[in-house]
Amino acid sequence: MQATSRDHSHWQRYVFAMAGMATIDFCFTGAYVAISGNAHVLGRAIGLNILILILLNGIGAAILFRPVANAIQCLSSGLPAKLPSATRRLRHLHLYSTIWAFCVGLVYCAAAFGSGVFLIAPQATTTLVPTEIRVFAGFWFSFAYATHFAVYAYFAALDQTETVKRHLFENWQVRFHPGRAAIGPRLAIVFLVLTLVSSAAILLDLTLFVDIRASQGLSTQQAVMLDVIATETAAILCLFFISRTLTRPVVFLREAMRKISQGDFTARSPIASDDEIGQLAYEFNHMAAGLAEREQMRRAFERYVSRDVVELAMDRENRGDPRAAGELRFATVMFCDISDFTSLSENLAPQQVISLLNDYFDKVNAPIRDNGGIVLNYVGDALHAAFNILHDDPNHAQHAVRAALAIRHVTRITRFGGSHIMKTRIGIHSGPVVAGPVGSGDRIDFTIQGDTANLASRLENLNKETGTEILISKATRDLIGHAEGTKDDMSFIDLGTHAIRGRKSDIDLFTLGETRHLA
Known part of the structure; x- marks a missing residue:
């Protein structure tokens, strides 16, 4: 009325x-x-x-x-x-x-x-x-x-x-x-x-x-x-x-x-x-409709890649050079993969598999983001992340390991999809990488290239042989050891020297002992 x-x-x-x-x-x-x-x-x-x-x-x-x-x-x-x-x-x-x-x-x-x-x-x-x-x-x-x-x-x-x-x-x-x-x-x-x-x-x-x-x-x-x-x-x-x-x-x-x-x-x-x-x-x-459409696209884009990557891509697009030359960075690279996910997914419908992965990635992404890392891409049940790529982070090795500990803690206490336990294998290595957009004229991905990323991927897979959940290279361990106030926060276990498939020289590896959860 x-x-x-x-x-x-x-x-x-x-x-x-x-x-x-x-x-x-x-x-x-x-x-x-x-x-x-x-x-x-x-x-x-x-x-x-x-x-x-x-x-x-x-x-x-x-x-x-x-x-x-x-x-x-x-x-x-x-x-x-x-x-x-x-x-x-x-x-x-x-x-x-x-x-x-x-x-x-x-x-x-x-x-x-x-x-x-x-x-x-x-x-x-x-x-x-x-x-x-x-x-x-x-x-x-x-x-x-x-x-x-x-x-x-x-x-x-x-x-x-x-x-x-x-x-x-x-x-x-x-x-x-x-x-x-x-x-x-x-x-x-x-x-x-x-x-x-x-x-x-x-x-x-x-x-x-x-x-x-x-x-x-x-x-x-x-x-x-x-x-x-x-x-x-x-x-x-x-x-x-x-x-x-x-x-x-x-x-x-x-x-x-x-x-x-x-x-x-x-x-x-x-x-x-x-x-x-x-x-x-x-x-x-x-104009407002164009801004709304652009914001909608940005938010949709952020569901697939990091907000920082979105901002970088938009900045380079505005400058008319979306495929500018990559930048050399000294970074810490992390690879995560779910143990025995293939056998687990065989008993699930495709829709259940997607729902389970979404739940898993929601939980795993948070520690990476909270510690200053960015998720570069997903490949099946695996994800590829890096630290000290878009923003300067002198403690990137420490933050990557803290993220790994938080991920291990989350996967141990969480029932994904309501009933499934999913252990995660993590490989971490620090070294020089080239970070930048790569792709064709109509599709570009932001990624990193270099031996550092390849070795981190190898370490993730090597967890199967060592029976561990987290493998860390000596390069990453040394960076953490030189960072003030961080050495005593983490318990490292020396696994000795190991041969890495595809590499001529062996490297020293470490894993993380049972310690309190690092927030």
Whole structure:
């Protein structure tokens, strides 16, 4: 009920805004009475004001707004709405309102001046003022009044149109296309009209309308004062709505920009105006949609590779060199593989295997990430990680071993998929690598190359022969031993020298003893 009442208020606000023409006339009449002292005209003037400028004008305004009001009411009630007719009416509402206000102004002036409301002695006026002057004066006053009403209605309707467009956009995502209007010519025409009408009124009061104004109880000076007051009143009311129609769409746009800057890439600005600001809002929404798509792609990309790799790839893509030469780094490389996963997966459906691996990788990735490493890729049930690749980490060997201990702890206490125990074999080696993007023009992977990575992979596989879960090369062990405050945190077991398949020289290997879990 509250939403329905709020939606109905748009109709009321538009009707009230159009009836604001009565305010202009009240100001005109009040100024006339104050200057001339003819207070007896107030009763009849107010009567015509209420009958024509409020009632007749209000009825016409309600009819003009009916397609929009019906669409809002249907949308609020969840019923099918005739949006095309409503959007067409909103697109031209300010023009229809201008025409209607001009016509109402002519009717009001015909009734007021035709009945002699503002004449002190109508019969004397008929005798003293030539007929052609009286007819011309009637046409002129009617045109001047109607023009002031029309200019007011133009901007008042624009203001209400912007409010309704924003309401439709925010509540039902009704989108409008920007129009072709221009702010400069629109304002120039309005101020030109007001200036010309005011200047012409003053010139006529100084020449042809001296007797007409005298019959209204006004001297020439008083008539000029009334002309100035009338024009200033209309200008002030118009400027009020002009400022709103210009500044409010900018406020909408600024609010959407603020949300975008805070990471809300779903934010859009309503296209409320039909001028350059509306076109700017349209372009902003187009840009925001591109940013949202890019952010969606980035988040999807991060599900497959590290956030740091994503940022590096985007940076190189922005620089136009996605396959820049690799960088030589001294890193610690880790390979992880699940023991006997092939036999385990033989008894599971493919969907169960995928679910089990996802659960496993979620648990295993966390220690690597928390210790500053990045996961470079997955191969079946194995993963390839590295430390000190994208960000400088002088304790990369220590962090890699801490990650290995955390992974061993997690795999021992966790039932993956709810019931499965999966032990992990880990190989760690430190040495020089070349890190960088590798691939074709349409597909690139960030990886590392070099003997260090090959040896880490060999150590992971060698766990089968040594009966261990973690194998660490002497190079990594020496780096940890030289790091201050780290040697006593880990229990190393010397496994002696071992031959490595594919290598000519043997290397010294270590494993990790049972120690408290390192966070």
